[in-house]
Amino acid sequence: MALRIGFLGGGFIAHHHGKMLHVSGTAHRIVAVHDPDREKAERFAAASGARTVATEEELLDAVDAVYVCTWTSEHRRLVEAAAARGLAVFCEKPLAFDLGEAQAIVRAAETAGIVNQVGLVLRDSPSFALLRALVDDQASGRVMSVVFRDDQYIPVQGQYASTWRGDVSKVGAGTLLEHSIHDLDLLEVLFGEVVSVTGATAAFHGLPGIEDVAVAQLRFAGGAIGTLTSVWHDVLSRPSGRLMEVLCERGFYVLEGDVWGPVRSTRDDGEVVFDRNGIEAELGRRGIGYRNPDGAFVEAVTRGEPASPSFADALRPHLLADAVYASAADGGRPVAVPSGRPG
Numbered sequence: 616m617a618l619r620i621g622f623l624g625g626g627f628i629a630h631h632h633g634k635m636l637h638v639s640g641t642a643h644r645i646v647a648v649h650d651p652d653r654e655k656a657e658r659f660a661a662a663s664g665a666r667t668v669a670t671e672e673e674l675l676d677a678v679d680a681v682y683v684c685t686w687t688s689e690h691r692r693l694v695e696a697a698a699a700r701g702l703a704v705f706c707e708k709p710l711a712f713d714l715g716e717a718q719a720i721v722r723a724a725e726t727a728g729i730v731n732q733v734g735l736v737l738r739d740s741p742s743f744a745l746l747r748a749l750v751d752d753q754a755s756g757r758v759m760s761v762v763f764r765d766d767q768y769i770p771v772q773g774q775y776a777s778t779w780r781g782d783v784s785k786v787g788a789g790t791l792l793e794h795s796i797h798d799l800d801l802l803e804v805l806f807g808e809v810v811s812v813t814g815a816t817a818a819f820h821g822l823p824g825i826e827d828v829a830v831a832q833l834r835f836a837g838g839a840i841g842t843l844t845s846v847w848h849d850v851l852s853r854p855s856g857r858l859m860e861v862l863c864e865r866g867f868y869v870l871e872g873d874v875w876g877p878v879r880s881t882r883d884d885g886e887v888v889f890d891r892n893g894i895e896a897e898l899g900r901r902g903i904g905y906r907n908p909d910g911a912f913v914e915a916v917t918r919g920e921p922a923s924p925s926f927a928d929a930l931r932p933h934l935l936a937d938a939v940y941a942s943a944a945d946g947g948r949p950v951a952v953p954s955g956r957p958g
């Protein structure tokens with residue numbers, strides 16, 4: 616039996632998930648989409664083969680699993696409605712405006728016992744998988760520092776085709792929460808727990824409550840000290856781009872680009888640049904797989920097994936985002952970050 620999937624929200628990221636589901640080869644059907652913006656609903660329906668439905672309830676009645684692809688302010692209410700019916704849920708990042716609300720979403724999912732997955736999709740990026748393998752090599756020694764820059768044109772224009780990221784009541788905050796929640800997640804996945812942060816933010820676009828520059832300094836439990844710089848500018852030729860430089864005792868690694876690198880490795884025995892083919896070959900040589908996160912979600916739901924990354928996995932990056940904002944609001948005072956899963 617094919618899993619029946621419904622989409623709440625038929626915009627930019629819904630199309631991405633629709634395509635990833637299509638190429639996943641899993642047994643599923645996208646049966647319904649609901650979006651109050653009729654044009655978006657109809658375009659998604661045409662692309663995915665779903666039918667449009669007029670209400671959230673109608674959608675929830677027709678499916679086994681739901682993708683919550685709305686703006687952030689709707690996530691909690693919709694996840695709770697799906698969880699109350701025992702439906703599996705894939706919810707986009709950030710889960711919520713802050714840690715407290717994210718914890719409420721996790722509680723709703725765990726109380727209902729539903730399969731749940733969050734859209735922290737860069738965990739499945741092949742280039743970050745290779746970077747992790749290079750950093751983890753004994754030959755690299757310990758990680759000493761990381762310089763992480765993430766920039767994109769402010770996503771109220773261009774390919775995003777929507778403006779809600781300029782409305783604090785829908786987005787909650789700016790570039791750190793909305794975009795760099797991925798980066799806060801990756802930093803701990805790659806380098807272990809952060810124990811304290813300092814932060815500073817700035818706003819050039821004059822959108823109330825929405826920072827377009829966020830700079831954080833992070834201290835890791837392993838001793839490394841890193842920085843994250845997250846910027847929303849107006850260079851329309853730069854939709855989204857990440858650059859990470861990792862300085863280890865005996866290795867220097869540079870990753871550019873979110874998915875297929877290139878990744879550059881410099882050690883005393885030479886320099887290697889991995890392009891897309893090189894990344895695939897090197898991951899294969901090391902026996903490291905990478906997956907289609909949407910296919911993995913369908914398989915987890917079909918088998919009734921836990922999915923990953925789960926909503927609970929999003930709690931640490933939410934904790935870090937809150938800590939950076941708290942530091943920024945207090946003139947850059949260091950904020951301690953407790954270990955483990957937040958309360």
Ligand SMILES: NC(=O)c1ccc[n+]([C@@H]2O[C@H](COP(=O)([O-])OP(=O)(O)OC[C@H]3O[C@@H](n4cnc5c(N)ncnc54)[C@H](O)[C@@H]3O)[C@@H](O)[C@H]2O)c1
Nearest residue numbers: 623624626627628649650652655684685686707708734777
């Ligand atoms: N994982 C990623 O890399 C990634 C990338 C882009 C966006 N996102 C996330 O995806 C979510 C959506 O972003 P987007 O870029 O697709 O925005 P979008 O504006 O393209 O689409 C959002 C849609 O949700 C609809 N909507 C609002 N309330 C709704 C409701 N109650 N029921 C049904 N539909 C509703 C809107 O009408 C809109 O069409 C956000 O949480 C965003 O942070 C994640």
